Amino acid sequence: MLLASRLLLAVVLGLTSVVVFASPVVPRVPHERRSAIPHGWAPTRRADSDFIIPLRIGLSQSNLQSLEEYLLDVSHPESPNYGNHWSPAKVAETFKPSAESVSTVRGWLVESGIGAERVRLNPSGGWLVANVTVAEAEELLGTEYYVYEHAETGHKQLGCGQTYHLPEHVSPHVELVTPTLHFDAKVRHRRGGPLEKRSVKSKVGSPGSGPVSPKTTGIIKTIFNQLEHCDEQITPICVRALYDFVYLPLATHKNSIGIVEYTPQAYVPSDLDMFFGNFSASQVGERPNLISIDGGFDVNGESDLDLQYAMSLVGKSQPVTLYQTGDDVEGASFNTLLDALDGSYCTFEGGDDPEDPAYPDPFGGYQGDLQCGIVTPAHVISTSYSYDEWELTPAYEQRQCAEYAKLGLMGVTMLYSSGDYGVAGNGGICLDSDGEPDFFGTSFAPSFPGSCPFITSVGATQVNPGAKVTDPESACMQVIFSGGGFSNVFAMPSYQKSAVEHYLSKYAPAYPAGTFNTSGSRAYPDLSANGANYVVAVQGEFELVYGTSASSPVTAAILSAVNDARLAIGKKPIGFINPTIYSGAFQHAFNDITNGTNPGCGTDGFTAEPGWDPVTGLGTPNFPRLLASWLLLP
Incomplete structure (x- = not known):
């Protein structure tokens, strides 16, 4: 089944890994890639261009380069700060994305035609969120979206091909974008939308979905x-x-x-x-x-x-x-x-x-x-x-x-x-x-x-x-x-x-x-x-x-x-x-x-x-x- 899924993916996606929907103004770079999809999943068709995607952009967090250092400071037995654990407020403040990251990513979205009123910063300050159509997401990310289906469960998932892209100046300010390549999630549909049945993700507690089952x-x-x-x-x-x-x-x-x-x-x-x-x-x-x-x-x-x-x-x-x-x-x-x-x-x-x-x-x-x-x-x-x-x-x-x-x-x-x-x-x-x-x-x-x-x-x-x-x-x-x-x-x-x-x-x-x-x-x-x-x-x-x-x-x-x-x-x-x-x-x-x-x-x-x-x-x-x-x- 793995080989069949891989062959189908290659046929359907074809040039996805090499084609970049290049902007005439802003050069793009690959941001994330994946060479294979999880066992059982296969693309069934292109996603409808007017389907609404809840696009979420995970902003680069501040001070992550010092994360291990901070952790060792309170966890290593030879540290003078051993056991002096942080408060949740200190954790949130230390790793909050910078104002520059928020401004850069928001500016890119608005300049690309996503109205400023559609772009929101989530309460934790870690994500920029916007509901966009498949067509808008494909243009933003230089990729193509497909509907994937799980052979055993019938669950459906929306995702892009093998790669998505970001402008060179935006990429350093972003950790990841969803929904794109990640199969730890499911698709929600709008009433009367193109996914006829409710689509749910594979549950981590379900047999075969990835648990270490005794x-x-x-x-x-x-x-x-x-x-x-x-x-x-x-x-x-x-x-x-x-x-x-x-x-x-x-x-x-x-x-x-x-x-x-x-x-x-x-x-x-x-x-x-x-x-x-x-x-x-x-x-x-x-x-x-x-x-x-x-x-x-x-x-x-x-x-x-x-x-x-x-x-x-x-x-x-x-x-x-x-x-x-x-x-x-x-x-x-x-x-x-x-x-x-x-x-x-x-x-x-x-x-x-x-x-x-x-x-x-x-x-x-x-x-x-x-x-x-x-x-x-x-x-x-x-x-x-x-x-x-x-x-x-x-x-x-x-x-x-x-x-x-x-x-x-x-x-x-x-x-x-x-x-x-x-x-x-x-x-x-x-x-x-x-x-x-x-x-x-x-x-x-x-x-x-x-x-x-x-x-x-x-x-x-x-x-x-x-x-x-x-x-x-x-x-x-x-x-x-x-x-x-x-x-x-x-x-x-x-x-x-x-x-x-x-x-x-x-x-x-x-x-x-x-x-x-x-x-x-x-x-x-x-x-x-x-x-x-x-x-x-x-x-x-x-x-x-x-x-x-x-x-x-x-x-x-x-x-x-x-x-x-x-x-x-x-x-x-x-x-x-x-x-x-x-x-x-x-x-x-x-x-x-x-x-x-x-x-x-x-x-x-x-x-x-x-x-x-x-x-x-x-x-x-x-x-x-x-x-x-x-x-x-x-």
Whole structure:
């Protein structure tokens, strides 16, 4: 299907990548390109010239060149400002686009025939917005617009070809323009317009849309809840034994932990009680504190795994917040979550991507207003979903990654699962020699946001068959493989340079050039936790579940306990942890994993080796050592 989509794209778009609708006055330059479209999408026809596009122009933000420096200043253990996190107001003011950028882009639009009354600056000052026709957008951007359709879902999306262009003097003031090349969004239609049916985007919580979905080997006949059987079934006591995790919370009124789910993935209350009844009797009847973001509601799926383990590990006295994101009609993207967490991120109609759902939903879903900046972010937030880097454009990923850095500046620890397909992308997809998706490709396919240098990426380990819970774990190689590798988009952050270069100098596999990025890029995961043989209550039955989807909430629970201990003695939460965990002071705070690989793309992937590796990161948490090390910091 990938090959067919690519051939159809080439036939329909033909000269799109080389034809520039040149202005006789203003020379243009390519601003963003994409060589392939995500799996399942194909262009069906040219968009009608009078169709209305909600054109949104993301302005270049100020001071982004200093973003890592600012973040290290509050996150590196040797910094005198460690823990002095920023206020949301300071974040918004520091990165607000300049008046010059606003003036330059607005001037270009007006000079191109877009009436000044049609051009608006959104409340955060980050986007210029204007409703334009397809014909106007094609002239502005030097491109052609098509209607794309997803072969499996029938969803439709409006987008341009392989490239769009901006005037030379405007391009430096713009990060990205939507709708153009980004398939993390959907098209809205006007009443009586050319799209006959309501067109919705592929929901991040839907099967096949990009989540790191946990895998199962089926229903469990007999449940073991003894340490002697942790090689067969992981239960909360196994997790506690593996990571020496015993802690009584002391500052629950100050502390907070959040689990993110995307509708239609949610939980069944009776499954929680079934799980608690077997493994944490005092929590029967306990529920997470629901924050419904743009119509999110509780049902079932991924959330059963995340919540059962996060809640049982932090214990009855520590509330767990569920960020249920998106309604069942519109769905949601990562931007919908970011909208709610940080009001400065919101735009005129929706998130960093202004094609995100409009509320009230005209199609029968959530009827309230867009929820912008409604949430004080939890100190630790775990998300078990991802896309692959190739599915989104670099400009889109870089803009979103910067938002995670801003949350880090405010003291939030963001965890993301690293993926379940080793060095391959979701579903086992790889890349060909041109960087395009190909099931038979031999180049590795990094994940996103796992490859963003401003989140903490969590890989997966396992208790080896026949081993004791006290024996060293290995990289997960049952049912799933720990996601890991090297980004094709993001440069290597300074905090991991020494650890990654050590791995590459001593243990790098001898693969052909182009198999993975060796040009000094962000490497992941950062750490790991068990991801195999979890006992989970799903739809009234216990099943064995596998995935980094388990590793991330388990790690979140352990880090939340560290925050509790620090808050109890008057210290700040740990915030963005990567500069700290890669530092010399934390060298012995992890259980080093030295066995296993993460195969994919016709290779054995990478190998787990002493020190950091692109399979299990720095290793698994050793809670007493982590706690002691963090309590020594300011």
